[in-house]
Amino acid sequence: MVENATQLPLSENLSLELRRGALVLAVLSQLHQEQYGYSLKKSLADKGLEIDEGTLYPLLRRLESQKLLRSRWQLEDSRPRRYYVISPLGEQVERELAAQWKSLVRVLDSLLAPSKEN
Amino acid sequence: MDLIDRYVHEVGEHLPYRLRADVEAELRSLLMDALEERAGAAARPPDAELAAAVLREFGAPREVAQRYAPEAQYLIGPRLFPAYKRILLILASIFAAFLFASGIVSILGTIQHHGQGAAPLPIFGGPLGVLYSATLNFALITLAFAIAERVMLHHEVKGKDWEPRSLPVLHDPDRISPIGRVKEVYLLLIVAIWFNFYPQWVGFVVIYHGVTFHPVLRPEFAMYLPWLDAFWILDFAYKLWVLRLGRKTRETRWASFGLDLFGVIILCLMISGPVVFRFDAVTKQALTLFLLFRLFTCGLDLYRFLTHKPLAPWSEPQS
Numbered sequence: 001m002v003e004n005a006t007q008l009p010l011s012e013n014l015s016l017e018l019r020r021g022a023l024v025l026a027v028l029s030q031l032h033q034e035q036y037g038y039s040l041k042k043s044l045a046d047k048g049l050e051i052d053e054g055t056l057y058p059l060l061r062r063l064e065s066q067k068l069l070r071s072r073w074q075l076e077d078s079r080p081r082r083y084y085v086i087s088p089l090g091e092q093v094e095r096e097l098a099a100q101w102k103s104l105v106r107v108l109d110s111l112l113a114p115s116k117e118n
Numbered sequence: 119m120d121l122i123d124r125y126v127h128e129v130g131e132h133l134p135y136r137l138r139a140d141v142e143a144e145l146r147s148l149l150m151d152a153l154e155e156r157a158g159a160a161a162r163p164p165d166a167e168l169a170a171a172v173l174r175e176f177g178a179p180r181e182v183a184q185r186y187a188p189e190a191q192y193l194i195g196p197r198l199f200p201a202y203k204r205i206l207l208i209l210a211s212i213f214a215a216f217l218f219a220s221g222i223v224s225i226l227g228t229i230q231h232h233g234q235g236a237a238p239l240p241i242f243g244g245p246l247g248v249l250y251s252a253t254l255n256f257a258l259i260t261l262a263f264a265i266a267e268r269v270m271l272h273h274e275v276k277g278k279d280w281e282p283r284s285l286p287v288l289h290d291p292d293r294i295s296p297i298g299r300v301k302e303v304y305l306l307l308i309v310a311i312w313f314n315f316y317p318q319w320v321g322f323v324v325i326y327h328g329v330t331f332h333p334v335l336r337p338e339f340a341m342y343l344p345w346l347d348a349f350w351i352l353d354f355a356y357k358l359w360v361l362r363l364g365r366k367t368r369e370t371r372w373a374s375f376g377l378d379l380f381g382v383i384i385l386c387l388m389i390s391g392p393v394v395f396r397f398d399a400v401t402k403q404a405l406t407l408f409l410l411f412r413l414f415t416c417g418l419d420l421y422r423f424l425t426h427k428p429l430a431p432w433s434e435p436q437s
Contacts, residue, residue, distance in 0.1 A: 036147075036151075037144070037147075037148045037151075038148055038151035038152060038155070052175070052177075053148065053152070053175065053176050053177075054176060054177045054181065054182055054185055055185070057144070057145070057148060057186075058182075058185035058186045061141070061144075061186065073143075079147060079150060080143065080147055081147050081151075082143075082144050082147065
């Protein structure tokens with residue numbers, strides 16, 4: 001029991017770490033069309049990727065400050081919303097990250113596959 | 119919604135000022151979206167209970183603010199913290215020793231005066247004086263390190279920009295020690311505060327038939343303070359400049375030489391002007407000796423600077 005209790009947070013932390021890098025690619029991939037924070041969260045969730053608000057919204061701002069996204073405020077139903085869209089630099093970075101992701105998945109698949117010798 | 123406004127305000131309180139308004143506006147908009155969605159799912163108008171559920175999902179205001187802050191906000195970062203801790207420990211040991219000595223003197227004095235109380239050590243003002251002095255010094259050291267942290271914050275060479283050939287050579291005359299520079303900034307602050315706010319404490323202690331403190335400065339000394347303050351401010355700026363550059367350059371050497379000359383001029387004025395010191399003859403002799411020493415080192419610096427070899431082995435020789 002004790003072992004499980006101590007291993008669970010560790011496993012959660014490692015899982016979060018594993019996801020963190022992938023989130024950037026996921027977000028960039030979904031912003032070829034303008035979206036505001038909440039609509040992006042829903043769109044990612046609909047496709048099976050749940051991201052909590054506390055992670056997604058600061059990430060959008062960080063990517064904008066890194067010039068990978070652009071944003072603008074728009075008034076909708078008397079409510080201001082901030083819309084984000086990928087920038088040309090973001091598109092270039094997305095292509096590079098996607099290539100690295102695919103290569104990483106291939107390598108990891110081969111590493112995780114049961115050895116033929118066994 | 120009152121709860122959402124309070125939440126947004128609380129997050130803003132933990133954010134740097136320049137980000138606050140923008141993050142608050144965006145956060146409010148996102149929270150309202152989430153609340154609307156939740157109210158739609160519950161088929162009832164938004165209320166405090168739904169708002170509280172949305173806010174709980176977003177997380178504690180401090181945590182949310184931390185995620186929005188672009189960079190870690192600390193007074194003294196990991197680069198300087200080990201040195202800061204080491205210096206504080208050394209200083210704490212010194213003050214602990216003073217505190218112990220001061221306490222012993224107080225106890226002995228009490229015994230000698232048959233319970234009538236001992237005269238505290240004049241320069242430290244007894245144990246309370248030592249504690250006050252220690253607190254002031256800790257604060258000044260923290261201030262000096264915090265300034266160094268801000269100066270060095272955006273001046274870090276890392277990753278691919280790092281060039282092995284830029285490693286300082288052994289005995290490189292242009293190399294500076296950041297920790298040494300921070301210590302200099304700290305000493306400069308101490309001296310400036312001492313002369314500006316506690317001129318009556320500038321003096322020396324005589325231990326003969328008891329401990330007595332003799333102040334050195336006369337009130338007339340105040341006429342030179344603006345000059346000295348100007349010198350200290352320039353010196354402070356110079357030290358921060360060198361700290362930021364990370365090494366001495368031709369420009370910093372000229373600036374240092376100019377600063378030395380300015381100091382020499384102030385010294386000349388003090389020696390030749392009206393009497394500003396008690397024990398006039400002794401202090402003037404001491405100042406004259408110091409002046410001669412400074413003139414000698416200035417001359418030597420100038421000679422070295424004009425005729426010297428390159429500033430660093432790979433640099434072009436100076437013309």
